[in-house]
Amino acid sequence: MRENIKEKAMNLFDNGCNCSQAVLLAFAEEFGLEKESAIALAVPFGGGMSKQGKTCGCLTGALMVIGLRYGKDSTTIISNRGLSYNMGKAFIQKFKEKFGATECRELIKLDLNRKEDLEEANKNVFGNRCKNMVGETAAILDQFLDENPQ
Secondary structure (H helix, E strand, O other): OOOHHHHHHHHHHHOOOOOHHHHHHHHHHOOOOOHHHHHHHHHHHHHHHHHOOOOOOHHHHHHHHHHHHOOOOOOOOHHHHHHHHHHHHHHHHHHHHHHHOOOOHHHHHOOOOOOHHHHHHHHHHHHHHHHHHHHHHHHHHHHHHHHOOO
16 A cells, blocks of 8 residues: 555645646656656546546546556557556446546536536535545555556
C-alpha cells in the first residue's frame, strides 16, 4: 500500500488538478512519469472527457496508471496490450461496483456544459463529491495494483 495515496490525490485536486490529473499524478512519480507530462496528458479527460459528461475523469486517470503499470512495450510485446486491457476491464468493474456508474453525468447528475449546472458543480459538487471520488478512486487503484503485481 502506498502511504496516504488517498489524501495525496485529494490534495492534488484541492490544489488545482482536475479529477483525472489528480488520480494520475498521485501515482506518476512511481512509474517515472514527470509531473508536467502527467498534468498535460490528463487535462482533457476532466469533466468526463473534456466536460462532455462521458467517462469519469477519475476512471480515465486510473486507466492511465494501469497502462503505466501493465502496458510497457505493448507495441512489441502484444501480450502486455492484452494484459492492460484485462486489468483495465477489471478496474472498470471495481469502479462501477463502488460508484454505481462510470459516466460523469450519471455520477454527478449534472451537465457541465449548462451554465447553471456548472455553477452548481462549482458550488456543491467538485469540492465534495468529486474530491471524495478522487480519493476513493486512488485508494481502490492502490489496492488493485497491490493485488495484481506484474
